[in-house]
Amino acid sequence: MHVAIVGAGPAGAWAAYLLAQRGARVSLIDPSHPREKPCGGGVTGRALALVGSALDIGRLPVCAIRSVRFFDAAGGSAAVPLRTPSALVVASRTDFDGQLLAAARDAGAQLLAARVTDVAIERDSVRIETTAGSLRAAHVIGADGANSLIRRRLAAPFRRHQLSIATGYFAHGVTSDEIVIELVADPAGYIWSFPRPTHLAIGICAQANAATAAALRATVLAWMHERGIAAGARLEPYAWPIPSLAAADFDGLTISGRGWSLAGDAAGLVDPITREGIYFALRSAQWAADVLASDDTRPSARYAERVHADIGAELARAARFKASFFRPRFTRLMIDALRHSARIREVMADLVAGSQPYAGLKWRLAKTLEVGLAWRLMRQRE
Ligand SMILES: Cc1cc2nc3c(=O)[nH]c(=O)nc-3n(C[C@H](O)[C@H](O)[C@H](O)COP(=O)(O)OP(=O)(O)OC[C@H]3O[C@@H](n4cnc5c(N)ncnc54)[C@H](O)[C@@H]3O)c2cc1C
Numbered sequence: 250m251h252v253a254i255v256g257a258g259p260a261g262a263w264a265a266y267l268l269a270q271r272g273a274r275v276s277l278i279d280p281s282h283p284r285e286k287p288c289g290g291g292v293t294g295r296a297l298a299l300v301g302s303a304l305d306i307g308r309l310p311v312c313a314i315r316s317v318r319f320f321d322a323a324g325g326s327a328a329v330p331l332r333t334p335s336a337l338v339v340a341s342r343t344d345f346d347g348q349l350l351a352a353a354r355d356a357g358a359q360l361l362a363a364r365v366t367d368v369a370i371e372r373d374s375v376r377i378e379t380t381a382g383s384l385r386a387a388h389v390i391g392a393d394g395a396n397s398l399i400r401r402r403l404a405a406p407f408r409r410h411q412l413s414i415a416t417g418y419f420a421h422g423v424t425s426d427e428i429v430i431e432l433v434a435d436p437a438g439y440i441w442s443f444p445r446p447t448h449l450a451i452g453i454c455a456q457a458n459a460a461t462a463a464a465l466r467a468t469v470l471a472w473m474h475e476r477g478i479a480a481g482a483r484l485e486p487y488a489w490p491i492p493s494l495a496a497a498d499f500d501g502l503t504i505s506g507r508g509w510s511l512a513g514d515a516a517g518l519v520d521p522i523t524r525e526g527i528y529f530a531l532r533s534a535q536w537a538a539d540v541l542a543s544d545d546t547r548p549s550a551r552y553a554e555r556v557h558a559d560i561g562a563e564l565a566r567a568a569r570f571k572a573s574f575f576r577p578r579f580t581r582l583m584i585d586a587l588r589h590s591a592r593i594r595e596v597m598a599d600l601v602a603g604s605q606p607y608a609g610l611k612w613r614l615a616k617t618l619e620v621g622l623a624w625r626l627m628r629q630r631e
Contacts, residue, residue: 250274252541253377253386254358255365255399257282260513260530261392262349265358266303267538275358276386278365278379279393282350286342287415287489289443289450289524291428293603294336296528299535303352309345310446311338312426317601319587320431320476321580327587328427329597336602339428339443339450345527365393368402370508388548389509390537392530395490397515404503404511407492409458411517413438413524416462416488417452417469420479424449431472432583436460437575440472442479449479454491454524462488491524492517499565504556505549510537518560521568528603529560566607 250273254261257279265277291314297306313334320326331337354360363381374385391399400406417440425444432439436455443450451473453465466486473479494502494517504516512518513530520529536555540548573579586593596613599605605613 250388250541251276251386252388252390253278253375253384254390254392255279255368255377256391256393256397256513256515257350257353257360258286258346258392258394258513258530259349259527260515260534261390262346262353263300263303263531264390264392264512264534264538265353266349266356267535268542269353269356269358271538271542273542275353276361276384277350277353277358278361278363278377280362280364280380282360282362283343283347285419286346287452287487288342288527289441289452290339290342290345290445291443291525291527292338292340292345293525293528293601294333295603296531297335297338299528299531300349300352303356304348309338309340309348311340311344312424312444312446313338314428314444315426317428317430317598319584320429321584322431322433322577323581325581325584325588327584327594329587329594329601331598331602332595336598336604337428339445341445341447365398368399368509370403370506375508387508388541390534391509391511391515392513392534393515395492395514397511399509400511400515403506403509407490407517410456411492411494411498412457413454413491413493414457414460414462414465414488415452415454415491415524416466416486417450418466418473418479418484418486420449420451420473420482420484422448423479423482429476429478431476432575432580433468434575434577434580436465437571439575440469442473449482451479452487456493457490491526492519493521493524494519494564494568495521496565496568499561499568502553502557502561504533505553507549510549510552512537516556518556518564520564522571522574523567523601525603529564532560563606563608570607
């Protein structure tokens, strides 16, 4: 079977690796590598576990994160130590995506360094137009990110309220082993500083219909001055969209049809609270590859069912939780709870590392036996 994969970020490269390994003919189409991608670069333990067999993680330049320091708008703060050095690492996307792409090529995927300009599902195949000519395949995986052309052609573009805008700076020549996160109510979201081996990735994210990139970047700059972060560093600005779907969007996702499927950002699979997308890109790519490599006669339908039942349900929970998450009353209580309870810090450490799903969060908090703190937190999030 010939599979064309558009986009060689984590979703595309991982699907290419898995399919090529199982003997499929894979054309992986992306003109951009090697490249940096606007991103925090936070790779959770669960994401590392998915790709651990293919990457030489020991040779990936990363910052292992020791702790995450949370601030609320009133200046309250609490540090959450992470359990192990691999619970969360931060990497440059040049390095992380570059290693995944190298693994895909080693497994036999052919990289075509061209931009896809059009796609059409025909009777027995998919026709793909690129800046280097056209090709045909039995199936196309759209792994071409938040601005996905494959999504626009074969499903529907994201609407403005379904996107966040993330913007900020790479601050060169400074690093750390602590992530800093400030929870803000307006625009609802958070400002972050993620340390990579040679620089900090600093940014803010808000719904695209709630603020302009220029205003958001000014907020980041003011915050860096206020917190004394990256003073004197060379700043390189960036801005990029992140899919940020509502619960109802996840319930009604259209991510596949005859001859095509979408994975990662192109499918809208990003946690609307944490904006973790790399894990969901890898996970969805894995399922897209699994169904194509199986002898299932309806691989696209099977893929959609799998994503809906698992990732979709979890991300819909996060979207429902999001409305209350950034309210000042909630964030104040959360910082208070983190400062006073080692058990609640452990829950937060697992949430940050991706090992605590939103399903079960309530029970886990209740089981900390921090009755007063947990009860007030849960009441606030309902
Ligand atoms: C500022 C910011 C911070 C973030 N921080 C984090 C974080 O810390 N941790 C985390 O897990 N997630 C984070 N995310 C989300 C994460 O970056 C994405 O979810 C992830 O990159 C999705 O992977 P992907 O493979 O689906 O798409 P991408 O990584 O976007 O890759 C898409 C690829 O498709 C290619 N492409 C696009 N159009 C075409 C075309 N027409 N033809 C050929 N190729 C094409 C592009 O060149 C690109 O290489 C962040 C996002 C932003 C914007």
